Amino acid sequence: xxxxxxxxxxxxxxxxxxxxxxxxxxxxxxxxxxxxxxxxxxxxxxxxxxxxxxxxxxxxxxxxxxxxxxxxxxxxxxxxxxxxxxxxxxxxxxxxxxxxxxxxxxxxxxxxxxxxxxxxxxxxxxxxxxxxxxxxxxxxxxxxxxxxxxxxxxxxxxxxxxxxxxxxxxxxxxxxxxxxxxxxxxxxxxxxxxxxxxxxxxxxxxxxxxxxxxxxxxxxxxxxxxxxxxxxxxxxxxxxxxxxxxxxxxxxxxxxxxxxxxxxxxxxxxxxxxxxxxxxxxxxxxxxxxxxxxxxxxxxxxxxxxxxxxxxxxxxxxxxxxxxxxxxxxxxxxxxxxxxxxxxxxxxxxxxxxxxxxxxxxxxxxxxxxxxxxxxxxxxxxxxxxxxxxxxxxxxxxxxxxxxxxxxxxxxxxxxxxxxxxxxxxxxxxxxxxxxxxxxxxxxxxxxxxxxxxxxxxxxxxxxxxx
Amino acid sequence: xxxxxxxxxxxxxxxxxxxxxxxxxxxxxxxxxxxxxxxxxxxxxxxxxxxxxxxxxxxxxxxxxxxxxxxxxxxxxxxxxxxxxxxxxxxxxxxxxxxxxxxxxxxxxxxxxxxxxxxxxxxxxxxxxxxxxxxxxxxxxxxxxxxxxxxxxxxxxxxxxxxxxxxxxxxxxxxxxxxxxxxxxxxxxxxxxxxxxxxxxxxxxxxxxxxxxxxxxxxxxxxxxxxxxxxxxxxxxxxxxxxxxxxxxxxxxxxxxxxxxxxxxxxxxxxxxxxxxxxxxxxxxxxxxxxxxxxxxxxxxxxxxxxxxxxxx
Ligand SMILES: Nc1nc2c(ncn2[C@@H]2O[C@H](COP(=O)(O)OP(=O)(O)OP(=O)(O)O)[C@@H](O)[C@H]2O)c(=O)[nH]1
Ligand SMILES: [Mg+2]
Numbered sequence: 001x002x003x004x005x006x007x008x009x010x011x012x013x014x015x016x017x018x019x020x021x022x023x024x025x026x027x028x029x030x031x032x033x034x035x036x037x038x039x040x041x042x043x044x045x046x047x048x049x050x051x052x053x054x055x056x057x058x059x060x061x062x063x064x065x066x067x068x069x070x071x072x073x074x075x076x077x078x079x080x081x082x083x084x085x086x087x088x089x090x091x092x093x094x095x096x097x098x099x100x101x102x103x104x105x106x107x108x109x110x111x112x113x114x115x116x117x118x119x120x121x122x123x124x125x126x127x128x129x130x131x132x133x134x135x136x137x138x139x140x141x142x143x144x145x146x147x148x149x150x151x152x153x154x155x156x157x158x159x160x161x162x163x164x165x166x167x168x169x170x171x172x173x174x175x176x177x178x179x180x181x182x183x184x185x186x187x188x189x190x191x192x193x194x195x196x197x198x199x200x201x202x203x204x205x206x207x208x209x210x211x212x213x214x215x216x217x218x219x220x221x222x223x224x225x226x227x228x229x230x231x232x233x234x235x236x237x238x239x240x241x242x243x244x245x246x247x248x249x250x251x252x253x254x255x256x257x258x259x260x261x262x263x264x265x266x267x268x269x270x271x272x273x274x275x276x277x278x279x280x281x282x283x284x285x286x287x288x289x290x291x292x293x294x295x296x297x298x299x300x301x302x303x304x305x306x307x308x309x310x311x312x313x314x315x316x317x318x319x320x321x322x323x324x325x326x327x328x329x330x331x332x333x334x335x336x337x338x339x340x341x342x343x344x345x346x347x348x349x350x351x352x353x354x355x356x357x358x359x360x361x362x363x364x365x366x367x368x369x370x371x372x373x374x375x376x377x378x379x380x381x382x383x384x385x386x387x388x389x390x391x392x393x394x395x396x397x398x399x400x401x402x403x404x405x406x407x408x409x410x411x412x413x414x415x416x417x418x419x420x421x422x423x424x425x426x427x428x429x430x431x432x433x434x435x436x437x438x439x440x441x442x443x444x445x446x447x448x449x450x451x452x453x454x455x456x457x458x459x460x461x462x463x464x465x466x467x
Numbered sequence: 468x469x470x471x472x473x474x475x476x477x478x479x480x481x482x483x484x485x486x487x488x489x490x491x492x493x494x495x496x497x498x499x500x501x502x503x504x505x506x507x508x509x510x511x512x513x514x515x516x517x518x519x520x521x522x523x524x525x526x527x528x529x530x531x532x533x534x535x536x537x538x539x540x541x542x543x544x545x546x547x548x549x550x551x552x553x554x555x556x557x558x559x560x561x562x563x564x565x566x567x568x569x570x571x572x573x574x575x576x577x578x579x580x581x582x583x584x585x586x587x588x589x590x591x592x593x594x595x596x597x598x599x600x601x602x603x604x605x606x607x608x609x610x611x612x613x614x615x616x617x618x619x620x621x622x623x624x625x626x627x628x629x630x631x632x633x634x635x636x637x638x639x640x641x642x643x644x645x646x647x648x649x650x651x652x653x654x655x656x657x658x659x660x661x662x663x664x665x666x667x668x669x670x671x672x673x674x675x676x677x678x679x680x681x682x683x684x685x686x687x688x689x690x691x692x693x694x695x696x697x698x699x700x701x702x703x704x705x706x707x708x709x710x711x712x713x714x715x716x717x718x719x720x721x722x723x724x725x726x727x728x729x730x731x732x733x734x735x736x737x738x739x740x741x742x743x744x745x746x747x748x749x750x751x752x753x754x755x756x757x758x759x760x761x762x763x764x765x766x767x768x769x770x771x772x773x774x775x776x777x778x779x780x
Pocket of ligand 1: 042147379
């Protein structure tokens with residue numbers, strides 16, 4: 001257990017008191033932490049969430065399950081006007097316009113933090129409403145590069161611990177191939193290597209090459225540190241010139257790497273992790289389950305391991321101090337994204353497979369007293385169900401327009417197993433990548449929301465009790 | 468379900484329409500065929516599907532919260548039991564002497580009458596606020612029928628809006644309703660609210676300049692502020708009682724965020740007000756006064772905003 005932190009306790013107590021006062025006034029504020037590895041679908045999810053909530057607030061039935069949860073009391077939804085935030089603003093309009101354009105464009109890889117808050121105005125349940133006015137629930141949202149999440153578990157490790165764990169991992173499985181040149185380099189370094197910048201930069205470059213190869217050719221996920229893969233708006237900085245060493249305790253190069261490791265973490269903590277992940281009330285963990293399945297056994301297990309590491313490092317509350325200060329996460333939804341990649345009948349299997357994949361994170365959230373749920377959703381539905389003939393037999397498939405060629409295709413995603421499949425399943429060893437589809441025809445302003453699958457059920461479960 | 472017995476094919480694949488089946492690894496695009504034009508995007512008819520449900524949106528049934536039940540129960544007990552007690556007492560007085568009975572009845576009647584009048588006024592104040600809320604919601608939804616009905620009712624009550632009644636009756640879409648209201652009565656009301664705000668600001672400035680303590684300043688500011696909010700509400704045809712005033716104050720203060728955006732206007736007004744040569748002379752010593760004056764102007768603006776029957780776009 002980490003040592004109690006008096007300042008942290010004070011800020012938690014203040015936050016708890018503010019929350020209680022806001023709840024009394026009917027002005028709740030809740031932060032929805034959307035977590036997901038890179039390409040899990042966070043940016044698209046947030047775009048669809050904002051567009052559909054705004055449309056629902058304008059009286060369209062884009063989110064029927066959420067409206068039912070609010071018992072028709074949802075009166076209006078607005079974007080909270082910008083204040084004096086230093087963080088860029090998440091721009092759903094731009095994303096929507098790009099998705100609706102001809103030819104359509106999906107959001108690029110997210111390279112920076114951005115935030116947005118929505119205010120839901122609700123009628124009060126009773127006549128008291130005329131005295132106290134409408135209730136407002138403010139939903140705070142954050143978009144960020146998925147790679148950065150993996151810096152969270154590093155916060156609890158010293159440089160020596162991280163080095164040992166990382167090197168052990170690099171020597172196993174597909175990583176050994178991806179990191180071959182890097183491993184040869186560090187193994188050849190003498191224990192007392194001097195703190196030369198030439199050495200540290202060479203090591204950094206080789207290590208980063210390895211990370212890229214592991215991500216792009218092997219579909220691996222548990223890749224640290226996050227900014228090596230996605231340097232963000234500030235680009236590469238000297239504090240990133242470190243890498244794991246077999247003798248992390250020595251002087252010289254080892255000491256330099258340890259100092260940079262600490263500086264890197266301090267930086268990530270202060271700009272990203274502490275402001276946004278220290279406190280949140282609801283969480284949606286987005287996982288591209290199908291891609292993990294299609295990328296082979298090692299990638300599948302690596303995704304599970306990465307998610308487990310991240311959730312183990314997140315603060316779910318549940319300790320005595322957290323109870324005292326009223327902190328803690330109430331609901332955690334595990335969400336299989338891009339559910340439109342499988343036909344309707346297979347979505348139950350997709351959910352079941354996700355449930356199996358996130359078993360460890362789920363137990364962790366449950367132990368801290370949070371409610372957990374497992375869902376499948378398509379933030380933007382791009383396909384319709386159809387049948388195709390494969391090997392002379394009819395199978396259920398999905399049909400959509402391919403992004404690149406603009407041609408119609410049916411895609412048979414394979415049979416989704418309801419739990420982690422045994423060795424039999426992976427034997428053919430061939431990896432598959434689901435093609436990108438064009439989004440359906442959309443209104444460029446998104447005034448009517450966007451077609452989705454299951455977004456309303458998820459939101460009703462996540463925030464329905466606040467409405 | 469697939470045929471029993473034989474497991475379904477396991478390997479995923481992409482099958483392009485028009486028959487040709489590329490090798491299974493073809494996540495990559497097939498060579499572009501110059502002859503076939505790109506297929507149209509899928510269309511789920513989403514706009515139509517989501518528009519249907521919206522017409523008949525159930526309004527929530529106004530329930531009673533436990534706090535409300537508690538208050539109502541206490542009120543019934545206090546009023547009902549005291550009324551019974553008073554009736555008993557009146558009867559006893561009549562038994563003693565008729566003139567005593569009549570006198571007691573008169574006193575009791577007057578007392579309960581005043582309470583009743585107060586309740587009636589509260590109820591009317593709240594009803595007026597609710598009607599403004601309904602109008603705003605209707606404008607936001609673009610619901611013409613409700614917006615027009617509420618606007619007509621409102622205009623009938625507000626002197627500044629009498630002249631546009633015929634135009635309102637003739638308007639047949641929410642946008643023209645809005646335009647008529649904004650160009651005519653609302654602009655006038657805003658100007659009047661500003662004038663009220665300036666008067667209050669001057670007073671706040673003066674009081675702050677001569678007041679002995681900061682606590683006293685705050686007290687004066689608060690009471691003058693409440694009066695200002697009620698004056699502005701009266702301009703808009705609202706005569707809020709106690710609960711209504713509370714509701715308005717709450718709304719005014721919470722809507723301060725929207726007013727921050729219009730601070731430019733407040734600034735100009737404050738500058739115009741404070742460049743009065745006499746004031747300028749003492750303003751040096753009374754920076755706090757300038758702050759109070761500016762706050763008063765902003766309050767007038769926020770209050771006027773909170774009472775508008777047309778929401779700002
Ligand atoms: N068919 C379909 N594809 C989706 C959906 N959501 C996301 N995608 C695809 O997944 C890709 C990645 O989605 P993003 O939202 O950009 O992923 P991200 O989690 O923000 O990724 P980073 O910014 O790199 O962390 C998109 O470019 C789409 O091609 C969906 O609901 N349906
Ligand atoms: Mg993104």
